[in-house]
Amino acid sequence: MTETTEAGTAQAGTARTPAIGSPVRRKEDDRLVTGQTTWTDNVALPGALHMGLVRSPIAHARITGIDTSAAKAMPGVVDVFTAADLGDDNVKIPCVWPVTDDIVMPDFHSLAVDKVRQVGDVVAVVLAQDKVTAEDAIENVVVDYDPLPAVVDMEAALADGSPILHEDKGTNQCYTMNFPCGDYEAAKAASDVVVSRRFINQRLIPVAMEPRAVACSPMGTSEEYTLWSATQVPHVLRVLLALSTGVPENQLRVIAPDVGGGFGSKLQMYREEALALVLARRLGRPVRWTETRSENMVATHHGRDQIQDVEIAATRDGTIKGLKVALTANMGAYLQIITPGIPLLGMFMYNGIYKMDAYDFSCTGVFTNTTPTDAYRGAGRPEATYAIERIVDELAAELGMDPIELRRKNWIAHEEFPYQTISGLTYDTGNYEAATEKALELFKYDELRAEQQRRRESNDLVQLGIGVSTFTEMCGLAPSRTLGALKYVAGGWENCTIRVLPLGKVELVTGTSPHGQGHVTSWSQIASDVLGVPVEDVEVIHGDTARSPYGMDTYGSRSLAVGGQAILRAGQKVVEKAKLIAAHQMEANPDDLEFVDGAFRVKGDPEKSTTIQAVAFEAFTAHNLPDGMEPTLSGESTVDPADFSFPHGTHLAAMEVDTETGKATLRSYVCVDDVGVVVNPLIVEGQVHGGIAQGVAQALYEGAVYDADGNLLTASMADYLLPTALDLPSFVTDRTVTPSTTHPLGTKGVGEAGTIASTPAIINGVVDALRPYGVNDVPMPASPEHVWRTLQAAKAGGAA
Amino acid sequence: MIPAAFDYVRPGSLDEAVRALHEGGEDAKVLAGGQSLMPMLRMRLATPSLLVDCSRLGELRGVRDDGDAIVIGAGTPHHEVMHDALVRAHAPLIATVTATVADPAIRHRGTFGGSLAHADPAADLPTAALVLGAQFSIVGPGGRRTVAAADFFTDFFTTALAADEILESVRIPKLGDGWSFDYQKFNRTAQAWAIVGVAAAVRRSNGSIAEARVGLTNMGAGPLRASATEAALAGAGADGIAAAAEQAAQNTSPTSDLHAQADFRQHLARVLTRRAVTNAARF
Amino acid sequence: MHRISVTVNGTTREGEVEARTLLVHWLRDSLGLAGTPIGCDTSNCGACTVLMDGRSVKSCSVLAVQADGSEVTTIQGLANGEWHPVQKAFKECHALQCGYCTPGMITAAVDLLGENPDPTEEEIRHGLEGNLCRCTGYHNIVKAVELAAGEMREAAK
Missing domain, CATH: 3.30.43.10 (Uridine Diphospho-n-acetylenolpyruvylglucosamine Reductase, domain 2)
Structure with a gap:
């Protein structure tokens, strides 16, 4: 570690080993490795009806008739509903981020009204006594479509004469937004070199391993409902379902049981969740649905899909003067929860870690006949990092500079923090020098450059490329006022309650909602240090609006960065109260007590002490509390973060590119991340590994492909290529620790770092390998065919 | 679903x-x-x-020695085929290719004959069967008949099997000493089907290639032999392989699809043929 | 309907199934063995992998009626008094995050180690190529299988 911090700022002067910073094995795993899991599909609901969704096989069409009679006549089919049948129950799926005043926000009904606008749009819903019958019945609903021309290409959708998806709006343009910072034209005029590129940040499908699922049950005879969902956001979901359906929020309990991954794709109020609730209300019976993977590919939101026109201006000595970014962002057919805002999550990050005089950003959102896009791991920030890290490499090539050297020349030096960037954010801390030095050493950068040179000189069929990515991202979404200023219709706080029960065990209630991140373990570690109790004595309660009523859930690498603060503060409140009780019991002045390892001791009198567990029992009996003090020992805190946190890191990829077949292979990968104070290094490393894998996958393997008619060609795992164990190497991960100063634990957030950093590292490596052939970009995914065609064009002198 | x-x-x-x-x-x-x-x-x-369900028919399972050939029961799971001593001794190309089929769990259930009868143009085993001159023993209501590999694969996902016929076994001639083999499977991820595959069988004699057979996967409706390349390889030394491989895509009409355009497939066929033959020839 | 009898996790289980009932659906819906999840329709993901007569199979790609007379072991039957060494190693090495692929991944690893007690990293990666994980990048899964292999070799001495 380059810098060390006092791990466990929570507790000073401790004799015990702090839990924070320790690789505690996960508490979650005992159930998960033995199959004792409660996925939503495992929730037993006797008598539940199974929903089957009749989905459009056509991307754009008028619905001219729906005949449900054959399906209704099937044994075991209870009912079939169309939009007309549902009436007011055909609720609209909300978008909570109207990014501009004049944004076009079309209706998005649970069941399509009159028209379908994407393959997978839902036109009817079947309710059957079992799932087999539901699947059979889907095939017996006859829908007549009058096909309309489809448009899947964003620029075509914006052109005159394009088919219009939402005819009442008269346009496929959702919004245009401009964000000029400084005078870009002046900066450009003061530059010697201008490099521009068009990058395509292709469409991705999140593919969490657990498909979505929902189960909704009316509770007895009262108007109350419990809804289980494979969601990242049970709290947000309850609010949105209540708003949409009219079910009072205090009569709706939303539970996220074990959730098998999300990566943003389960941050949503989906139509299936709304339908389950309204149909459970309508029929007075439990209703459930589990997504098939085939549905998942078209019906769960997609990610990325931006055209990025990027221009960078610099002086001959390599000083970056300005950056211009014009995005065209594919919304898909409808707006889901934060569809239009995704590009704007990257808006502040295109300048990356670099100083510059001016930055000009604009973005146009476009409707096309495709699945809606929304948050996917990194959400806007991978796109921004890709653009800046790619264009900086291109600038380095143009200037004939080593890409590391160019970065050094322009990045914010560690002594310059806190630093207000050109886009207006204040980066509190960072040490790009330290992370980069360490990464270069682990990577053996100079040796690899020498090998690259040898291969170039010998005209080796397999060329070596070195990909550099020095990234930062904004985590800890988000200060609520900032979100308000950006027109986001919610806050960014997080809540925690800590209760020390009568016998000394601890309940920690969090508003974060884990789906693989290991919060139960990490949160226990934090509470353990704050309260001085064993990690195993802490029970973490989450993901249930009845048991953890306040929360903003889990996305955007926010859970530790924001939720961790709430845990710390709630724990401190417990200790503060306990201290008053302990002092009262020991007839001492509270100021004379110290709290070490879970015990209150009178300073200078080691004989006089009591434990927090003993205090909890006193607080329970309440026989002898200070006058006016309320019984029980608990503390609650809702923390609104003071600012974002800014993890950063240096990622290096060695790419081998077969110049004959175009196959690009990741040979080695080194990253040094600075995510601030680490609560559980095992979990942090795991997050980085998985993040890298998803970023590599975007660079090399994945890409959703539609044909011109709007059919998704990559509609199964057989065609949408996810990397297997054999397609990835082991990774070398290391860290520097520069504690965040805006977050009291010094933590920053790690969930998306690997994904954000790795995609440009890989592509920079592929381009670097092929630079001698005149290649200066490769479209993603850098599949063999894409690489081969790029190389052919370059050899023919046709490279852009 | x-x-x-x-x-x-x-x-x-x-x-x-x-x-x-x-x-x-x-x-x-x-x-x-x-x-x-x-x-x-x-x-x-x-x-x-x-x-x-023929998955339990003992008659369809196992590998036996039949003098100048081995006979692989159509119902023999891939996993058994790739580890079978007779296969490894007399048809090592089959073992090599089978190891590239799908993944271990699928190879435990999936069968040699099933893969051939399914006749996916991207499947690997049909190419190996073609290169090795396999004979397909077919049983139907009218009795048994034998079809050569070259006649078995008739179109995309279509074979010489009638609707009421069952593939019983596949007879693979022992090529004898002096032959060596290679299979080049080109795919984007380990799970993905072959974009192109090339199987090479080479017999060397006196420092040059006496005889070569080259089979192509996913270069048409079914497996193909690269005849022009095979002819050019006869008598060739190490320095003749590249030129011969340049003819590998002659008379092929591969599809253009999500995974590759036809011209890229043809390019790959040439490159992979050179590599497969070079590896098999072991100069 | 077809009558089947299958020894599942050491216990003989009998039932009536439709021909089209997949083994995984019978395990989950009829036997309540919901520890085996379903992740795809195309036999790519391997989440549903179980051992059938000792070998790994994808239970979404086997009909329940085909399992008649077989022995099936699911993730819920792997522990024999104590956890299987692969289960222990997965926890020790943080080889899982969301855990959805884990039952299949562990089962595939058990099969792999049964055939090859001392696999190289490359062989481990080959052995797991039929099982997709979206969380871990496989890094720690490979480490866990290496650890379990060592433990099992040690125990066999």
């Missing part, structure tokens, strides 16, 4: 199976390992009325 309903029988003998298949009519299908069929059933891309 759940398959559409079908009937199911598990006959006790091959004869019974043929009878059941015949009586089941056009919509009856053989179920062997089911590893190609099951996803199609689940996606409801296949909706047979009857499945005739």
